[in-house]
Amino acid sequence: MKYILTLAILCSLGLAANAQTTNPDYNKSLADSLGADNYGMKQYVLVILKTGSNTTTDKEKLNQYFRGHMENINRLVKEGKLIVAGPLGKNDKTYRGIFILDVKTVVEAQKLVETDPAVRAKIFDVELYPWYGSAALPLYLDTAKKISKENP
Template structure:
């Protein structure tokens, strides 16, 4: 008899817990979305450096990306592989467009004219924080 009562209590508790979970308010996805800055890196007007100079500029470009990543300013960076006019992207986590522009000016590939850029505000949920609601 005690085992049956205990079993029924366990079943009852599991059912109440399940109902409590169902009644929790689902997070509003729009409350989790925030603004970042999408930067399209484009071929710049000065791409005729000799190979040693170009390699030095590229090394500085990569060093700058690493610095900005470890400072928490760049969330994503990477090149495109098709050799088109779109050469790469950055996703910046900054307060303002002016802050992004000032950080871009620290990039040797941009300051040398090998790269230019187009900045756009871009909204998304931070990785791992987006919890979609139940389908309706």
């Protein structure tokens, strides 16, 4: 009897752990258009920009690299490849900023970051990691356009 009771408890726990509920607000066409899986998620690539090996102090060269860096960011956003970008605060790891790229593989992401003049010039080095996040992430960009008083 004790064995049967224990088995019944374990089975009920297993069933409870496997129970899933359907989202009443689910929008299949929206999910499909964003490439969402059943959990509303998808694969991206996280890029960490770090201080690179180029330690030039030539202000004109640095301005040229950073101008090209910002132009490249804007181009990748327009192409729908760059979803998030921004600098990081000071830290002891020499991390300077992040990108989240809307691509499935690190190889695809590597090709995109190599289009950045600051990366090519070794002002920035990069680390790339597969990242699984909300497929709705790209939707915030339209709102961001509406709340930015000035463009960088």
